Amino acid sequence: MFLEFATASLVAAGAIAFLAVHRFHHVFVVHDGTVGLLAQFGRHQTTLSPGRHVRWGRDYTLRVVDLRSTLLQVPGQEVLTADHAQIKLSLMLTVRVTDPVRAVLEIDNYVVHLYAAAQSAVRLALAQLPLDELLARRFALGEGLRTELAAAGEKLGVAVESAELRDVMLPGELRKAYAEVLQARQAGQAALERARGENAALRSLANAARLIEQQPALGTLRFLQSMEQGGLQPTVVLPGLQALFQQGRASRDA
Numbered sequence: 001m002f003l004e005f006a007t008a009s010l011v012a013a014g015a016i017a018f019l020a021v022h023r024f025h026h027v028f029v030v031h032d033g034t035v036g037l038l039a040q041f042g043r044h045q046t047t048l049s050p051g052r053h054v055r056w057g058r059d060y061t062l063r064v065v066d067l068r069s070t071l072l073q074v075p076g077q078e079v080l081t082a083d084h085a086q087i088k089l090s091l092m093l094t095v096r097v098t099d100p101v102r103a104v105l106e107i108d109n110y111v112v113h114l115y116a117a118a119q120s121a122v123r124l125a126l127a128q129l130p131l132d133e134l135l136a137r138r139f140a141l142g143e144g145l146r147t148e149l150a151a152a153g154e155k156l157g158v159a160v161e162s163a164e165l166r167d168v169m170l171p172g173e174l175r176k177a178y179a180e181v182l183q184a185r186q187a188g189q190a191a192l193e194r195a196r197g198e199n200a201a202l203r204s205l206a207n208a209a210r211l212i213e214q215q216p217a218l219g220t221l222r223f224l225q226s227m228e229q230g231g232l233q234p235t236v237v238l239p240g241l242q243a244l245f246q247q248g249r250a251s252r253d254a
Contacts, residue, residue, distance in 0.1 A: 026060045028053040035100050037063040044105060065100040069161060072111065074118045076167060085131040088169040091118055091145070094162040095153065102157030110156040117152035118163075121145055138165045 029052050030036040036048035039061045048062070074091040081087065095114065097103045103110045125145060126134060134141070146163040153160040 026055045026057070028055065028060075028062050030062075030064065033068045034064050034066050037065060037100060037104060039063070044101065047100060063104065065097060065104055067097050067100070069094055069096045072114065073166075074115055074122075076169070077119055077122070079123050079126045081126055081131045081134055082128055083130040085170075087126075087131070087134075088167075089122070089165055090167045091122055092164045092166050093118060093149070093160060095158045095160055097157060098159045099157030104157075107156055110158055113156055114149070114153060114158065114160075118145070118149055121148045121152075122165075135168065138168060141165055 028036060028038070028048060030048050030050045032050045034050065036053075038045045038048050038053075038055070040057060041059050042061075072093040072095055074093065076088050076090040078086055078088045093114070097110075107113060122145065125141060125148070129137070129141075142162065142164040145165075146160055149160040149163060
Protein backbone atom coordinates (compact mmCIF):
# COMPACT_ATOMS: atom_id res chain seq x y z
CA MET A 1 0.00 0.00 0.00
CA PHE A 2 2.81 2.35 0.97
CA LEU A 3 4.68 1.47 -2.24
CA GLU A 4 1.67 2.34 -4.34
CA PHE A 5 1.25 5.60 -2.51
CA ALA A 6 4.92 6.45 -3.00
CA THR A 7 4.73 5.61 -6.66
CA ALA A 8 1.67 7.78 -7.13
CA SER A 9 3.36 10.62 -5.28
CA LEU A 10 6.41 10.39 -7.51
CA VAL A 11 4.25 10.39 -10.62
CA ALA A 12 2.32 13.41 -9.37
CA ALA A 13 5.53 15.22 -8.48
CA GLY A 14 6.95 14.47 -11.90
CA ALA A 15 3.81 15.73 -13.57
CA ILE A 16 3.88 18.90 -11.49
CA ALA A 17 7.58 19.43 -12.28
CA PHE A 18 6.91 18.87 -15.98
CA LEU A 19 4.07 21.36 -15.94
CA ALA A 20 6.19 23.85 -14.01
CA VAL A 21 9.07 23.54 -16.47
CA HIS A 22 6.74 23.73 -19.41
CA ARG A 23 4.97 26.78 -18.03
CA PHE A 24 7.75 28.73 -16.32
CA HIS A 25 10.76 27.83 -18.47
CA HIS A 26 11.18 29.98 -21.59
CA VAL A 27 13.85 29.84 -24.29
CA PHE A 28 14.21 32.80 -26.65
CA VAL A 29 16.41 32.83 -29.76
CA VAL A 30 17.31 36.19 -31.29
CA HIS A 31 18.88 36.17 -34.76
CA ASP A 32 21.69 38.31 -36.16
CA GLY A 33 20.68 41.76 -37.31
CA THR A 34 17.86 41.95 -34.76
CA VAL A 35 17.29 42.52 -31.05
CA GLY A 36 14.49 41.31 -28.79
CA LEU A 37 12.44 43.52 -26.50
CA LEU A 38 11.57 41.23 -23.59
CA ALA A 39 8.50 42.11 -21.53
CA GLN A 40 6.86 40.44 -18.53
CA PHE A 41 3.29 41.11 -17.54
CA GLY A 42 3.21 43.75 -20.27
CA ARG A 43 6.18 45.73 -18.96
CA HIS A 44 9.52 46.03 -20.71
CA GLN A 45 12.27 44.17 -18.84
CA THR A 46 15.37 44.16 -21.04
CA THR A 47 16.72 44.12 -24.57
CA LEU A 48 18.08 40.78 -25.73
CA SER A 49 21.03 40.67 -28.12
CA PRO A 50 21.40 37.97 -30.82
CA GLY A 51 21.75 34.50 -29.32
CA ARG A 52 19.90 32.01 -27.08
CA HIS A 53 18.33 33.26 -23.85
CA VAL A 54 16.63 31.31 -21.04
CA ARG A 55 14.17 32.87 -18.64
CA TRP A 56 12.13 31.46 -15.74
CA GLY A 57 8.79 32.93 -14.88
CA ARG A 58 5.36 33.61 -16.26
CA ASP A 59 3.85 35.76 -18.99
CA TYR A 60 6.99 36.60 -20.95
CA THR A 61 6.60 38.12 -24.41
CA LEU A 62 9.33 38.91 -26.94
CA ARG A 63 9.12 41.55 -29.66
CA VAL A 64 11.81 41.31 -32.34
CA VAL A 65 13.11 44.56 -33.88
CA ASP A 66 15.09 44.56 -37.13
CA LEU A 67 18.26 46.70 -36.93
CA ARG A 68 19.29 46.34 -40.57
CA SER A 69 19.21 49.24 -43.02
CA THR A 70 15.98 49.43 -44.98
CA LEU A 71 14.51 51.55 -47.76
CA LEU A 72 11.51 53.78 -47.19
CA GLN A 73 9.87 55.49 -50.14
CA VAL A 74 7.98 58.63 -49.23
CA PRO A 75 4.94 58.72 -51.58
CA GLY A 76 4.81 61.34 -54.31
CA GLN A 77 3.59 64.77 -53.27
CA GLU A 78 2.91 68.01 -55.09
CA VAL A 79 5.10 70.96 -54.10
CA LEU A 80 5.61 74.54 -55.29
CA THR A 81 9.04 75.83 -56.26
CA ALA A 82 10.32 79.37 -55.68
CA ASP A 83 9.06 80.43 -59.14
CA HIS A 84 5.60 78.95 -58.40
CA ALA A 85 5.99 75.88 -60.62
CA GLN A 86 3.91 72.97 -59.35
CA ILE A 87 5.71 69.63 -59.57
CA LYS A 88 5.28 66.18 -58.12
CA LEU A 89 8.14 64.12 -56.72
CA SER A 90 8.94 61.27 -54.36
CA LEU A 91 11.74 60.74 -51.84
CA MET A 92 13.73 57.57 -51.16
CA LEU A 93 15.19 57.18 -47.65
CA THR A 94 17.64 54.65 -46.24
CA VAL A 95 17.03 54.30 -42.49
CA ARG A 96 18.18 52.06 -39.67
CA VAL A 97 16.80 51.62 -36.14
CA THR A 98 19.42 52.69 -33.59
CA ASP A 99 17.28 52.86 -30.42
CA PRO A 100 14.74 50.03 -30.53
CA VAL A 101 13.12 50.97 -27.21
CA ARG A 102 12.38 54.49 -28.37
CA ALA A 103 11.43 53.54 -31.93
CA VAL A 104 9.04 50.75 -30.94
CA LEU A 105 7.90 51.36 -27.37
CA GLU A 106 7.94 55.16 -27.05
CA ILE A 107 6.76 56.01 -30.59
CA ASP A 108 3.50 54.57 -31.88
CA ASN A 109 4.74 54.32 -35.51
CA TYR A 110 8.13 55.81 -36.31
CA VAL A 111 7.63 55.28 -40.06
CA VAL A 112 4.58 57.57 -40.15
CA HIS A 113 6.41 60.22 -38.13
CA LEU A 114 9.40 60.00 -40.44
CA TYR A 115 7.16 60.34 -43.50
CA ALA A 116 5.66 63.53 -42.08
CA ALA A 117 9.10 64.98 -41.28
CA ALA A 118 10.38 64.13 -44.76
CA GLN A 119 7.41 65.75 -46.51
CA SER A 120 7.83 68.94 -44.48
CA ALA A 121 11.57 69.06 -45.20
CA VAL A 122 10.99 68.60 -48.94
CA ARG A 123 8.39 71.38 -49.10
CA LEU A 124 10.64 73.77 -47.18
CA ALA A 125 13.73 73.02 -49.29
CA LEU A 126 12.03 73.21 -52.69
CA ALA A 127 10.12 76.39 -51.83
CA GLN A 128 13.48 78.20 -51.83
CA LEU A 129 14.64 76.97 -55.25
CA PRO A 130 13.49 77.85 -58.77
CA LEU A 131 12.62 74.95 -61.04
CA ASP A 132 15.77 75.20 -63.18
CA GLU A 133 18.03 74.98 -60.14
CA LEU A 134 15.98 72.13 -58.71
CA LEU A 135 16.34 70.06 -61.87
CA ALA A 136 20.07 70.81 -62.04
CA ARG A 137 20.76 70.01 -58.38
CA ARG A 138 18.21 67.34 -57.53
CA PHE A 139 20.89 64.72 -56.81
CA ALA A 140 22.88 67.10 -54.57
CA LEU A 141 19.74 68.13 -52.66
CA GLY A 142 19.49 64.67 -51.14
CA GLU A 143 22.44 65.27 -48.81
CA GLY A 144 20.89 68.48 -47.51
CA LEU A 145 17.61 66.69 -46.86
CA ARG A 146 19.44 63.87 -45.09
CA THR A 147 21.09 66.38 -42.76
CA GLU A 148 17.75 67.98 -41.91
CA LEU A 149 16.07 64.62 -41.34
CA ALA A 150 18.91 63.33 -39.14
CA ALA A 151 17.71 65.38 -36.15
CA ALA A 152 14.11 64.23 -36.60
CA GLY A 153 15.25 60.63 -36.97
CA GLU A 154 17.30 60.80 -33.77
CA LYS A 155 14.19 61.77 -31.82
CA LEU A 156 12.43 58.73 -33.29
CA GLY A 157 15.27 56.32 -32.51
CA VAL A 158 16.34 55.84 -36.14
CA ALA A 159 19.30 57.01 -38.21
CA VAL A 160 18.69 58.47 -41.67
CA GLU A 161 21.63 57.22 -43.74
CA SER A 162 20.71 58.69 -47.13
CA ALA A 163 17.99 60.65 -48.90
CA GLU A 164 17.43 60.90 -52.65
CA LEU A 165 14.86 62.81 -54.69
CA ARG A 166 13.18 60.59 -57.25
CA ASP A 167 10.53 60.72 -59.95
CA VAL A 168 10.43 64.48 -60.49
CA MET A 169 7.26 64.86 -62.58
CA LEU A 170 6.29 68.05 -64.40
CA PRO A 171 2.79 68.97 -65.62
CA GLY A 172 2.15 68.28 -69.30
CA GLU A 173 2.38 71.90 -70.49
CA LEU A 174 5.52 72.59 -68.47
CA ARG A 175 7.14 69.38 -69.69
CA LYS A 176 6.40 70.38 -73.30
CA ALA A 177 7.86 73.84 -72.76
CA TYR A 178 11.05 72.40 -71.27
CA ALA A 179 11.36 69.97 -74.18
CA GLU A 180 11.14 72.89 -76.63
CA VAL A 181 13.75 74.85 -74.67
CA LEU A 182 16.07 71.84 -74.65
CA GLN A 183 15.59 71.31 -78.38
CA ALA A 184 16.31 74.99 -79.10
CA ARG A 185 19.40 74.84 -76.87
CA GLN A 186 20.72 71.79 -78.70
CA ALA A 187 20.04 73.41 -82.10
CA GLY A 188 21.92 76.54 -81.00
CA GLN A 189 24.84 74.43 -79.79
CA ALA A 190 24.97 72.61 -83.13
CA ALA A 191 24.91 75.93 -85.04
CA LEU A 192 27.71 77.25 -82.84
CA GLU A 193 29.83 74.18 -83.56
CA ARG A 194 29.24 74.56 -87.31
CA ALA A 195 30.23 78.23 -87.12
CA ARG A 196 33.39 77.31 -85.26
CA GLY A 197 34.26 74.73 -87.93
CA GLU A 198 33.65 77.18 -90.78
CA ASN A 199 35.71 79.82 -89.03
CA ALA A 200 38.60 77.39 -88.61
CA ALA A 201 38.36 76.40 -92.29
CA LEU A 202 38.40 80.04 -93.39
CA ARG A 203 41.46 80.74 -91.25
CA SER A 204 43.19 77.75 -92.81
CA LEU A 205 42.36 78.94 -96.33
CA ALA A 206 43.57 82.44 -95.51
CA ASN A 207 46.89 81.09 -94.25
CA ALA A 208 47.25 78.95 -97.39
CA ALA A 209 46.49 81.95 -99.61
CA ARG A 210 49.19 84.01 -97.90
CA LEU A 211 51.73 81.22 -98.34
CA ILE A 212 50.91 80.82 -102.05
CA GLU A 213 51.12 84.57 -102.52
CA GLN A 214 54.58 84.59 -100.98
CA GLN A 215 55.74 81.40 -102.77
CA PRO A 216 53.74 80.77 -105.99
CA ALA A 217 55.45 77.40 -106.57
CA LEU A 218 53.48 76.00 -103.62
CA GLY A 219 50.26 76.47 -105.59
CA THR A 220 51.60 74.46 -108.50
CA LEU A 221 52.79 71.67 -106.21
CA ARG A 222 49.43 71.56 -104.42
CA PHE A 223 47.62 71.37 -107.77
CA LEU A 224 49.81 68.48 -108.94
CA GLN A 225 49.26 66.69 -105.63
CA SER A 226 45.50 67.04 -106.03
CA MET A 227 45.64 65.61 -109.56
CA GLU A 228 47.66 62.64 -108.36
CA GLN A 229 45.21 61.95 -105.50
CA GLY A 230 42.37 62.10 -108.04
CA GLY A 231 43.95 59.34 -110.17
CA LEU A 232 45.25 61.63 -112.95
CA GLN A 233 48.80 61.49 -114.29
CA PRO A 234 50.04 65.08 -114.43
CA THR A 235 52.37 66.16 -117.23
CA VAL A 236 55.11 68.50 -116.18
CA VAL A 237 56.20 71.07 -118.73
CA LEU A 238 59.53 72.75 -118.12
CA PRO A 239 59.78 76.31 -119.49
CA GLY A 240 62.32 76.70 -122.44
CA LEU A 241 62.57 73.00 -123.14
CA GLN A 242 60.88 73.25 -126.60
CA ALA A 243 63.29 75.98 -127.74
CA LEU A 244 66.21 73.84 -126.70
CA PHE A 245 64.93 70.94 -128.87
CA GLN A 246 64.55 73.25 -131.86
CA GLN A 247 68.13 74.51 -131.52
CA GLY A 248 69.46 70.96 -131.42
CA ARG A 249 67.51 70.00 -134.54
CA ALA A 250 68.83 73.03 -136.49
CA SER A 251 72.40 72.20 -135.58
CA ARG A 252 71.97 68.60 -136.82
CA ASP A 253 70.46 69.71 -140.18
CA ALA A 254 73.33 72.15 -140.78
